[in-house]
Each structure stands twice: as C-alpha cells, then as structure tokens.
Amino acid sequence: MDTDELDATFAALADPTRRAILARLASGEATVTELAAPFAMSQPAISKHLKVLERAGLVSRGRDAQRRPCRLEARPLRDAAGWLEDYRGYWEESFQRLDTLLDELKSAEGGDRRPGDH
Amino acid sequence: MDTDELDATFAALADPTRRAILARLASGEATVTELAAPFAMSQPAISKHLKVLERAGLVSRGRDAQRRPCRLEARPLRDAAGWLEDYRGYWEESFQRLDTLLDELKSAEGGDRRPGDH
DNA sequence: CGTGTATAAAACCAATCAGTTATACAACTA
DNA sequence: TAGTTGTATAACTGATTGGTTTTATACACG
Numbered sequence: 132m133d134t135d136e137l138d139a140t141f142a143a144l145a146d147p148t149r150r151a152i153l154a155r156l157a158s159g160e161a162t163v164t165e166l167a168a169p170f171a172m173s174q175p176a177i178s179k180h181l182k183v184l185e186r187a188g189l190v191s192r193g194r195d196a197q198r199r200p201c202r203l204e205a206r207p208l209r210d211a212a213g214w215l216e217d218y219r220g221y222w223e224e225s226f227q228r229l230d231t232l233l234d235e236l237k238s239a240e241g242g243d244r245r246p247g248d249h
Numbered sequence: 250m251d252t253d254e255l256d257a258t259f260a261a262l263a264d265p266t267r268r269a270i271l272a273r274l275a276s277g278e279a280t281v282t283e284l285a286a287p288f289a290m291s292q293p294a295i296s297k298h299l300k301v302l303e304r305a306g307l308v309s310r311g312r313d314a315q316r317r318p319c320r321l322e323a324r325p326l327r328d329a330a331g332w333l334e335d336y337r338g339y340w341e342e343s344f345q346r347l348d349t350l351l352d353e354l355k356s357a358e359g360g361d362r363r364p365g366d367h
Numbered sequence: 368c369g370t371g372t373a374t375a376a377a378a379c380c381a382a383t384c385a386g387t388t389a390t391a392c393a394a395c396t397a
Numbered sequence: 398t399a400g401t402t403g404t405a406t407a408a409c410t411g412a413t414t415g416g417t418t419t420t421a422t423a424c425a426c427g
Binding site for chain 4: 368369370371372373374375376377378379380381382383384385386387388389390391392393394395396397
C-alpha cells in the first residue's frame with residue numbers, strides 16, 4: 132500500500148465538507164450542483180473539494196451531456212481501514228496500560244510484529 | 250463522534266512522518282530525540298509533528314526528568330476506523346457497479362441507512 | 368442562431384503548514 | 398558553579414489550502 136496514496140486519502144478525509152460529500156455519494160451518483168446545494172459555499176469551492184477527492188481516488192466521474200456525475204470509489208477507504216486495522220489491538224486493550232500489555236507480549240513469545248512493519 | 254476530532258485525527262494521519270512516529274510508538278514509549286533519530290529532519294520539526302499528534306489525542310506525554318516520553322493513545326484511531334467502517338459495504342461489493350448494488354438494496358426493502366446518517 | 372445551464376479554470380487572497388535556524392529553558396552531571 | 402543534554406519556543410520562509418469572484422467552455426433547447 133503506497134504511502135502517497137495513504138497521504139492523499141487521509142488528507143482528503145480530514146475535511147468535514149469532503150466527508151459529507153462522500154456520505155452523499157454513498158447513496159448514489161450526484162452532479163456537482165447537487166453536491167454543492169447543501170453547503171454555504173460557492174460551486175467552484177465544491178469543484179475544488181471534488182478534485183481533492185478525485186486525486187485521492189475516492190471519487191470518479193462520468194459524462195452525461197454537460198453534467199459530470201460523481202460516483203464513490205471505496206477502494207482507498209478500504210486501504211485506509213487496512214492501515215488502521217494494524218492498530219486494532221492497541222485500542223481494544225485500551226483499558227490496560229500499554230506498557231503492561233507490551234511487557235506481557237514481549238515476555239510471552241517473540242512473534243512481535245508491530246504496526247508499520249509491512 | 251465529534252467532527253472536529255475526526256478532522257484532527259485524519260489530518261494527523263495524512264503525513265508519513267507522523268504515521269511512522271505512531272508505528273514507532275506502537276512498540277512502546279519513546280523520547281523526542283529517539284523519535285527524531287530516524288528522520289532527516291531537525292528536532293523542532295519532530296516536536297511540531299508531535300504537537301499535531303498530541304492535539305489529535307493520538308499521543309500523550311509523561312515526564313522523566315528532562316525527557317518527555319511519548320506514548321501512543323489509540324482511541325482516536327478506533328474512532329477513525331469506526332467512521333470508515335460505515336463504508337465497508339461499499340468496498341466489499343466493489344466488483345459490482347454501485348448503482349446496481351443500490352438499486353438492489355432499494356427495491357429489496359426500505360431499510361436504507363447510509364454512511365453519514367448518525 | 369442566441370440563451371440558459373452545468374462545470375471548469377483563472378486570478379487572487381488570507382490563513383495555515385512544514386520546514387529551517389537560533390535561542391531559551393529545565394534538569395542532570397561534574 | 399559551570400557545562401551538557403533534552404526539549405520547547407520564536408521568528409522566519411516558501412508552499413499549500415480553502416475560499417472568493419470573474420471568466421471561459423461545453424452542451425441543450427427553442
């Protein structure tokens with residue numbers, strides 16, 4: 132999984148407008164103006180957000196006459212979720228002190244793969 | 250789940266240096282200089298990255314004499330994973346066209362909760 | 368053909384970011 | 398006390414972001 136892809140994906144998700152656009156697209160294709168409608172923001176602003184989402188591969192676009200329908204592309208979300216998945220153990224055991232957990236793991240056995248080792 | 254928290258978490262994750270820091274912290278506490286060592290980057294730069302991670306709640310710090318040991322805090326990662334989880338269906342069925350999938354779901358029954366509806 | 372509509376592109380702006388160097392501070396060490 | 402180490406802060410810089418308004422493009426319709 133490319134680090135630049137993760138950069139772009141997480142960066143794209145770090146904005147509430149863009150997350151709202153994705154949520155909207157989850158219910159089906161939409162045109163730019165449809166997407167822009169709910170926001171107190173100009174159409175070019177939304178187009179810019181869409182370009183960010185497109186660069187991250189989260190949105191693809193078709194052609195219907197003068198409209199440019201946007202559709203959700205979920206693969207980068209899967210990749211991001213996959214990255215987070217490596218840390219699941221750290222939040223599932225969060226009622227313990229991490230040090231305690233790590234000491235346990237270390238003294239128990241040597242199979243100590245950790246997140247980031249790919 | 251607060252949108253500002255998600256903003257901060259995703260923004261913090263959108264940088265390879267910061268993700269590497271988290272990976273390093275997953276194996277246990279570390280001081281700032283230990284964290285800075287692997288990078289071709291000044292110590293203040295790392296301190297800034299740490300501040301970003303701290304603001305996102307991904308890192309907490311203790312005191313050991315003049316050192317400020319950093320520890321991983323995984324809760325925001327869980328929240329981010331939770332947000333992504335809403336989209337799991339969209340990447341699991343990615344071999345289909347989304348429209349087709351949606352049409353199926355819509356015609357099948359009315360329970361059409363979609364991501365973003367909380 | 369001209370007009371309206373959907374979208375993109377350009378130019379601009381203020382704010383934030385990501386790095387730098389230099390400096391200050393705090394705590395240990397001799 | 399002075400020196401050294403670990404970290405933070407400040408001041409600066411160039412690049413990027415997120416928005417604006419204005420203008421251009423592409424298509425459909427009458």
